[in-house]
Amino acid sequence: MTRPARYRDMVAGGIVTLAVTAGAAWLSAKPEWQSLEPGMALVRISFTHGGDRSGSCRPLTAEELATLPRNMQRKEICDTHYPPVTVELDVDGQTVLARELPPSGFNGTGPSRLYQRIELPAGSHDFVARLRDNPQTAGFDYENRAQADLVPGQSYVIEFKPAQGGFTFR
Amino acid sequence: MLRRLFNRGFDRVERLLDGAFGPAWNPLAHLGSLGWLLFWVVAGTGLYLFIFFDTGVHAAYESVQWLSEDHWYHAGVARSFHRYASDLMVLVMLIHILREWAMDRLRGRRWFSWVTGVPVLWFVYISGITGYWLVWDTLAQYVATVSTELLDALPFFSEPIARNFLSPETLNSRFFTLMVFLHIAIPLMLLLMMWIHIQRITDARTNPPRGLGIMTLLALLAVALVMPAVSQGPADLATVPQRVGVDWFILSLYPVIESVPPGVIWTGALVITFLMIGLPWLPPRREAPAAVVTLDHCNGCARCVADCPYAAITLVARSDGAPFTHEVVVNEDRCVSCGICMGSCPSSTPFRRSEELTTGIDLPSRPLSQLRLEVIEAARSLTGEGRVLTLACQHGSAGAEGPGRVVLPCVAMAPPSLIDYIISRGLADGVAIAGCSERECFNRYGQEWTEQRFARQRDPYLRERVPRERLLLLWHGTSEARRTLREIASFGARLAAMPAYGKVRPITETRAPDRAGAPEAGT
Known part of the structure; x- marks a missing residue:
């Protein structure tokens, strides 16, 4: 028969339990983790943007229009797939990001998306962001510049908002 | 490893x-x-x-x-x-x-x-x-x-x-x-x-x-x-x-x-x-077949249902027309073949006279008849005074095969009548039950059921005629093999110092069970 607990078990067991619980409490916040090195700032460039599909549009023929109900008749039809978006980011004259972003979704019918972290030393930096969303364009459709004095631990965000003229820096 | x-x-x-x-x-x-x-x-x-x-x-x-x-x-x-x-x-x-x-x-x-x-x-x-x-x-x-x-x-x-x-x-x-x-x-x-x-x-x-x-x-x-x-x-x-x-x-x-x-x-x-x-x-375990119920020897008492640690046995309405209300059914997907059910069955007694030693619920890969033979075989290697036959749990300190030892998937697989059989037939002067560690049984309830059966608190009870001092219970973990051997040796010495057990009725050669589980003398 398992021997019943004794007074000594309560004391010794209590001390062990207390030590384990205190150890768990200490490990719940220590030792600390250095997520971002001292003296560094974090730049994040992120956006969701669909490529320009206007190049794929064509007018509907009279036969096609005839097959559609009146409330669904429209002048032109466009491809449901988005073209890819090309993006580049230069920091202090160096290209740190150059990617062609495919449309999202299993069928490529969603907009392109980007979320990219770039760690930079604190200090003054020049940023140039470029984006091409129309496959017909030879260069880039958008190009914006900014200069920023980053302090350690700062979060600097670059987003793309076409309604505001392209990239925004804050 | x-x-x-x-x-x-x-x-x-x-x-x-x-x-x-x-x-x-x-x-x-x-x-x-x-x-x-x-x-x-x-x-x-x-x-x-x-x-x-x-x-x-x-x-x-x-x-x-x-x-x-x-x-x-x-x-x-x-x-x-x-x-x-x-x-x-x-x-x-x-x-x-x-x-x-x-x-x-x-x-x-x-x-x-x-x-x-x-x-x-x-x-x-x-x-x-x-x-x-x-x-x-x-x-x-x-x-x-x-x-x-x-x-x-x-x-x-x-x-x-x-x-x-x-x-x-x-x-x-x-x-x-x-x-x-x-x-x-x-x-x-x-x-x-x-x-x-x-x-x-x-x-x-x-x-x-x-x-x-x-x-x-x-x-x-x-x-x-x-x-x-x-x-x-x-x-x-x-x-x-x-x-x-x-x-x-x-x-x-x-x-x-x-x-x-x-x-x-x-x-x-x-x-x-x-x-x-x-x-x-990874790799799969070759597990022994699940326990089987022999309705001719089962009266639906449900002791195996109560003792099974894995909810693998259920009580259902009687199906064979026998004059009992219930019978038990084993769920093969849940049975781990620990043998605890066999140890709990009142019909699991090695003394039984029958054509074949059959019990109400048994392990096909290691039936009670075979266990009885293994015990007799193991007893043959015991000599001198203070002979101890060990029934050991394979997950405990005595899990390795050895002379005078029968290793079981769980010590609760051994019905109390087996202890009675070993001592009363003079196969050994005493029996050591070497289970797994005291703090926790590998098969969850093997230790608890064994102790309660031997303390005559749980069916099937150890009969009063079995001298309790000839039974040693050891609950040691895998790293305590030496301690187990020491305590068994010490138990043997105590048995040697005791007067010989006077009620021994040895198995005669003509009555000794053979491999087919031939008849055994009655009590």
């Missing part, structure tokens, strides 16, 4: 803890029930904290600060209980997993509890992660950013979720409402999985021994008062958390997530999950 090493390592550590807690309260023998206790502590304190918690970008942090500082004596203590009990739950769960693996209690028909434990592991982690998010301090900001960046690596989201945490303007208070919902829904799913996890065991222990439970709660209270859980400064999305105090139980993977590409993390998580699910079949 590695498993055996861990098994012995656990046994040594548990012996140390036996010294501190006593075998009855040894926490390593109650990891599952401790996990349940900690879950209820976390759930109860969580509900209490929810009363004071506000969902909102600024309100979340302020409400947590208010309950931690202004109302530290109730809500602050509850918060510390909530956090530290969660941490202990992770610790208990990880040791529980490692220990069950080391003891090989996952393969064969015990796969169900192992496999259903795998989602429990993930639900515990996800519950903890969503909880840290709610505080909305710098740690929460770190957790939110790293978590969403990891999630964004999956091709499911049309817009990166991490964009919610780009700047103070991008975060919406509704996000906290969603997180609160998740922090309640996921623990509910966890509870469901924990319930499923224990379905294939009888009388699953979901409460630790009262003393151990009280100790745990008192330790939590002491630590909550001396080292209260605190926040790490309000989150500020205009900055990036540079140095954070990580909870190394719940968030220990976060530094790894930061350092390794997300694809590697997701692949690793999938591989580990499938590997864990597949472990019971």
Whole structure:
């Protein structure tokens, strides 16, 4: 028969339990983790943007229009797939990001998306962001510049908002 | 090899803890029930904290600060209980997993509890992660950013979720409402999985021994008062958390997530999950066939139903027209062939006169008739005075084959009448039952049932005529083989000093059972 607990078990067991619980409490916040090195700032460039599909549009023929109900008749039809978006980011004259972003979704019918972290030393930096969303364009459709004095631990965000003229820096 | 090493390592550590807690309260023998206790502590304190918690970008942090500082004596203590009990739950769960693996209690028909434990592991982690998010301090900001960046690596989201945490303007208070919902829904799913996890065991222990439970709660209270859980400064999305105090139980993977590409993390998580699910079949255990019922010898007394530790035997209406109301049925998918049912059957007596020694419920791979022959065979190697025949558990200190020893899947497989048979037939001067460790039986109830049967408290009883001083019960772990041999030798010396047992009726050669289980002398 398992021997019943004794007074000594309560004391010794209590001390062990207390030590384990205190150890768990200490490990719940220590030792600390250095997520971002001292003296560094974090730049994040992120956006969701669909490529320009206007190049794929064509007018509907009279036969096609005839097959559609009146409330669904429209002048032109466009491809449901988005073209890819090309993006580049230069920091202090160096290209740190150059990617062609495919449309999202299993069928490529969603907009392109980007979320990219770039760690930079604190200090003054020049940023140039470029984006091409129309496959017909030879260069880039958008190009914006900014200069920023980053302090350690700062979060600097670059987003793309076409309604505001392209990239925004804050 | 590695498993055996861990098994012995656990046994040594548990012996140390036996010294501190006593075998009855040894926490390593109650990891599952401790996990349940900690879950209820976390759930109860969580509900209490929810009363004071506000969902909102600024309100979340302020409400947590208010309950931690202004109302530290109730809500602050509850918060510390909530956090530290969660941490202990992770610790208990990880040791529980490692220990069950080391003891090989996952393969064969015990796969169900192992496999259903795998989602429990993930639900515990996800519950903890969503909880840290709610505080909305710098740690929460770190957790939110790293978590969403990891999630964004999956091709499911049309817009990166991490964009919610780009700047103070991008975060919406509704996000906290969603997180609160998740922090309640996921623990509910966890509870469901924990319930499923224990379905294939009888009388699953979901409460630790009262003393151990009280100790745990008192330790939590002491630590909550001396080292209260605190926040790490309000989150500020205009900055990036540079140095954070990580909870190394719940968030220990976060530094790894930061350092390794997300694809590697997701692949690793999938591989580990499938590997864990597949472990019971790597390699599969060749398990003995399930116990079988012989209705001619079964009166539906249900003792095997009560004794089966795996809920593998059920009582059903009689089907053969015999004048009994019930019979028993074995669920082959649950039976681990431990033999406890055979030891519990009143018809399992080696004295029986019959064409073949048949019992109501028997193991096809090792029936009672064979066990009787093994005992007779083992007794032949015993010579001199103080002969001890050992019936050993294969999971205990005497699990290796040896002279004068019969190794069983569980010592409770030996019916008390077998002890009577060994002594009354003069096969040995005494019997040593060498089970597994005192703190915990490999087959859950083998130790308890054996002790109760021999103490004449549980059917089938050890008959009064069996001299109790000729029976030795040893409950030693795998690392105590020498101690077991020492105690058996000492028991043999005591037997040698006793007057010879006077009621011996030896098996005559003409009556000795042969391999076919031929008739044996009656009592």
